[in-house]
Amino acid sequence: MSMYRGRKVYVAAAMSSEVGKYNGREKEKLDFFALAEQAEQVFLNSPIDKSQIDAVVVGSQNPFAFNGVDNLGAKIAGILGISGAKSILLDTASSSGASAFENGYLEIASGRYENVLVIGIQKMSDISTENATKIIAGVIDKEESEYGLTxxxxxxxxxxxxxxxxxxxxxxxxxxxxxxxxxxxxxxxxxxxxxxxxxxxxxxxxxxxxxxxxxxxxxxxxxxxFCPMSDAVSACILTATPQDIIVAGVGSATDIPTIAERTSLTTFPATVIASRHAYGMAGIRQVRELENRVHINMHDPFNGFGPINMVDLGFSDRSELFTFLLDEAISGENGRFATNLTGGLKGRGHPLGATGMVQIAENFDILRQNNRLKVAISHSIGGPINNNVVIILENTVHYENRPNRPFRPTDLPKANQMRPKHISLETLFSDQHEIKARIVASTSKFHWKSGTPQNVLVVFEAAYEKKNYRFLIGTGPENYEHLTHLKPGDSMMLNRNESGAMLINEVPIMRVYRKTMDGVVRVADKYFDKLGKILKKDGHKE
Structure with a gap:
């Protein structure tokens, strides 16, 4: 089955600011709109003039919460002196920049517009790390975040x-x-x-x-x-007028918003589906045939994501999880599949909604400056690994001289499914007092200074009406020693005490946070009191 392909779309120009904190300490102090003004640099070496822009598409994660800024698309268009053009803001969490690019691409591919300015921007340093963490937690499922998932x-x-x-x-x-x-x-x-x-x-x-x-x-x-929290702005100009760099393919996909209910935590189906659609649009049937000609710019905010990404994108076998990225002959600058040559999120930084566009600008520069590389793939993850985008840029001559007939992918993974709404922790106890369950994964948060545990998260699987369902629960720091020995696959018991409170191996389950109406996660008072007493007992000051 063939895949629809619209008009050809090209990248006329791209720019990125330096990535860092524009807070007056690490870099010059810039407010949000002063940072946005830097996007005007994209016109310096562009064959497309500002007056020719038909639409401005901006990607940014929750700019109102971070910076008190709303109606962002129109405001940035105004700052850049672009009047009369369509303007829009897209927010798909940390993949917002990549989603903005995809939207701009579709505006031209559909025939609606000739030239589109795409911008990704994020200024995280206007608020504290604590408040930034609370805002980012807004992308997580309500129940899971209240149990402590970040x-x-x-x-x-x-x-x-x-x-x-x-x-x-x-x-x-x-x-x-x-x-x-x-x-x-x-x-x-x-x-x-x-x-x-x-x-x-x-x-x-x-x-x-x-x-x-x-x-x-x-x-x-x-x-x-972990990657640093960063500020940056990046922009590109998309056009229907032929240029040296063509947009060969774009793909995006979502996964369920919960973490616990996924059948596996070591593959990200939204990445697999997005990449296969991008490859199909580009007419790339065997991605490894791009050997020695491709750069992969993938989303690695935490150690562990990178190896999984390379498998999901189709470049690595699972047997190479712990060797692919560490072998310079494979993924290095002169390797068969050059990867994250600008440092990735861990090194370059992660300005959330701008990151996807920073990747585009980096790939654009790499294709123009590196004669060996002809194809550049960017991969962006949004939210709790559930709103992912893959974009393929390519040297136009290379694209025109290879088989590029589009196709609809058929080798797509089965999507995760959320459990029925009526299935909850309460449901498990509807007809029994004690439930046997199996540990799937767990983690504990530790205080940066004292090293004492702050909370424990457990993902477990339990049966209800002959079907297995997964849940995420949390408990307080005083229970760390009771649960730290549990490993995936271990059995555990769920029950209730005389007051009706739920217990896991006789340890009470508790919601560490509660979500307020404005979407900000606030630490529960009782939990903070208990944590403070523990730290004080250990001789530490919070």
Whole structure:
């Protein structure tokens, strides 16, 4: 079956600001709109003039919560002196920039417009890290977030699942994670626009553990295993007028909003589906045939995501999970499948809704500057790994001289499904007092300074009416010792005490947070009181 392909769309120009914090300390102090003004640089070497722009498409994650800015598309169009054009804001969480690009592409491919300006922008440094974490938690399922699930916790659950499936000890995981971090910084150090523009060799990774700088955050992930929170603006001009770089394919897909109910935490179906649609549009039937001609710019905010991404995008076998990215002959600058040569999210930084567009600008520059590489793939993840976008840019001559007939992909994975609404933790107890369940994954959050646990998250599977369902629950720090020994596959018991409270292995289940009407997650008062007492008892100040 063939796939519809509209008019050809080209990239006329692209730009990206430096990635970092424009807070007056790390970089010059810029407010949101001063940062947005930098997007005008895209016109400096563009064959398309500002007066020719028919539409302005902006991608940004929750700019009202971060910066108090609404009606953003029109405001940015006005700042850039573009009047009369269509303007729109797209928010698909951290894939917003990539989604904006896809929307701009479709505006031209449909024949509606000739030239579209696409912008990705995010300014996270206007607020504290704590408040930023609360805003970002708004993309997570309400119930799971109230039990304590955050985006870093998602990354930790994925890492724990990888460890279990591949029989990795904590020591082996740390060795692998240290090498991934060193790799990201190796390339970021060569990227003058990167946030983490410095080397971080494996020796420093471990010495920083000893000195308390690379502290355990969400088990098994440490401080150096996470991307920084960044500011940036990036833009490109899409056009129907032929240029050196063509948009060969775009694809996007969603997954369910919950983490617990997914059949696997070591593959991301939305990435697989999005990439297969992009490959189909580009007429690429065997992606590995792009060997020695492709750069992959993939979304790796936490150590553990990168290896999974390379399998899901079709470049790596599962047997290469822990070797592909560490083998320079495979994924290095001169490797068969060059990957994240600008540092990735871990090295370059992750300005949320701008990241997808920063990847586009980087790939555009790579294709224009590197004669060996002819195809550049960008991969962006939105929300809790459930709103993903894949975009393929290509040297136009290369595209025109290879088989490029589009096709509709058929090798798509089965999508995850949410459990029926009437199935809940309460439902499990409707006809029984005690329930046997199986651990799927778990993680604990630790205080950065004291190292004491702050909460415990457990994903488990239990049967109801002969079908298995998965749930995520949380409990307080005082129960860490009771649950830390549990491993995936272990049995556990759920029951109720005399007051009706739910227990897991005799430990009370508790909601760590509650969501307010404005979408911000607030730590529950009783939990904070209990945590404060524990820290005080241990001689620490919160």
């Amino acid at each position: 985006m870093p916790a998602c990354g930790a659950l994925v890492a724990r699942a990888l460890m279990h499936e591949n029989n990795l000890s904590n020591e082996k995981w740390s060795e692998f994670s240290a090498k991934l971090t060193a790799r990201a910084h190796h390339y970021a150090a060569q990227n003058p626009k990167a946030h983490n523009n410095f080397l971080l060799p494996t020796e420093q990774y471990f010495s920083d553990i000893a000195e308390g700088k690379n502290y355990l955050y969400y088990e098994p992930l440490r401080y150096h295993d």
